[in-house]
Amino acid sequence: MELTRFLTFLAAVLPLAYGAPSPVANSLHPEILAAMKRDLGLNAKQATARVAREVAAAGVIEQLRSSTGDAFAGAWVAEDGTTINVAVTNQALAADVTNAGATPVIVANSLSKLEEAKKALDNQDISQAKTLATSSTDSGIAAYYVDVAANKLVLEALPGSTAHAEALAAQVGLVASEFEVKTVETMPTTFASVRGGDAYLINRAARCSVGFGVTTGFVSAGHCGTVGSTATTSSGASLGTFSGSVFPGNADMSYIRTVSGTTFTGTINGYGSGDLPVSGSTASAVGSSICRSGSTSGVHCGTVRALSATVNYAEGRVTGLTQTSVCAEPGDSGGSYYTGAQAQGVTSGGSGDCTVGGTTFFQPVNEILSTYGLTLVRS
Structure with missing residues (x-):
């Protein structure tokens, strides 16, 4: 089976300006548009416009995070994706927030x-100490x-x-x-499983999903395998070996260095709807739309709920994860999260499933890239 069927990436390139999407933004892949319609109730025009605004919102938020200093209290995109809310503890900074194109919210806690x-x-x-009660x-x-x-x-x-x-x-x-x-x-659980499927296998047994291709391999979740574990296709072809892995602790991330001759094209299996490209890894704000692709449940969408969450799995505590409303199921672990054309992270775990819905957490991809000195493959 070709390696491209295991790489999980993003949708088409979007404009950087905050506002109406350019014609390029309208090239969001049909699979992603269908998932956003199903999970967020958005038609194609609404979905492309929202993603374009959210990508640009990240730049506005970073600008205000720097300019407001210790008074910065966080930021989030409104549920409909049209407003950037920036919280500050100093009323005097409200005008600066407004001038930057955001809505100021005055709060008590930085x-x-x-x-x-x-x-x-x-x-x-x-x-917690256990008692009879x-x-x-x-x-x-x-x-x-x-x-x-x-x-x-x-x-x-x-x-x-x-x-x-x-x-x-x-x-x-x-x-x-x-x-x-x-x-x-x-309690949350990780989404690894021992079932076969269209994914990669760890030590020819447990199954996970590839996250994003890098120039020397691919990244995935840390709970999928430890350093030295092998990665193969479901048919047994060698993909490589886990060169780095963190779980539990301050991350749930892994880097699989692939065997010589492996080529990464910057595309993924679109689950019957063609390949999906990726163009960068700008992190999305709280409230932004976000989609996930995995080998068990395919493509699903939701919103970002919280950044830098700490999650307590049976295996131990993991810090620095992002919480979302996107569903996932066993075998989706390691698969990619993305907003529009921007890579966000790899699936860690959560609760629920894609029948009843659920809460999931992902490991931000930029931390994986910086930790292991990796370069994301882009289309």
Whole structure:
């Protein structure tokens, strides 16, 4: 089976200017347009316009992050994709935000304050002592992250751990108005499986999805394999060996160095709708539309919910993941997330499935590239 069937990339090139899409933007691949229509209720014109605006929004947000300094409290794109909201703690900076093309939101907590509290949690043992009143099946802290729109640190906990989550927030110096505990029914899991399919196999057994091609191989999720593990096609042809892998800990990422003679074209299997190109890796803001492609469930879309989330898998805690509303299923692990033509990351894990919907997390691709000194293959 050709390697191009395993590479997961993005849709067509979009304009950089914030505003109406150029004719180039209208070349979003039909498979992606269909997924955005199904999952976000957008027609082709709305989808291409939204993606164009979101790509440009990233530049506006970075500009304001720098100019507002310690007063910066986060940013997000409105649900309809038409407005960039930038939160600041200083009313005097509202005009600067407006002049940059964004909508100012005045809040109490800076992003740095909430992120410092989250980092303090990352350095703590957050396991909960078991009691007769708290069984192992209904207790656990699933994830925690900064919700920039709410201007709070959010802790997701099973029903038996809500009080424990509140205590943890207090331990890192947060008062009631600075955090929120959300109850979830299940703990997140990774999406690897041992079933065969149109993907790559690790040690000829477990199955994952290729994320993005780099000039010397491809990247995927760290939980898919450890350093030295082999990667093959489902038919047994050698792809290469895991040269780097992190999981759990501060990432869920891996780099597979491929065998000599392997060629990466910058395209992927479009699941019956042709190949999809990639043009860059500009990170999307909270609220942006985002799509995911994986070997089990194909292409699905949703929105970015939170950045730099910490997730607690059975194997251990992982920091620095991005939370989304996109569904995924076993075998999708390692597959690509993208906004328009911009690579975002590789599938880590989550909960739910593509029948009932779910919450998923991905490892940002730019961290993988910088960690291993890799160059993304572009069309």
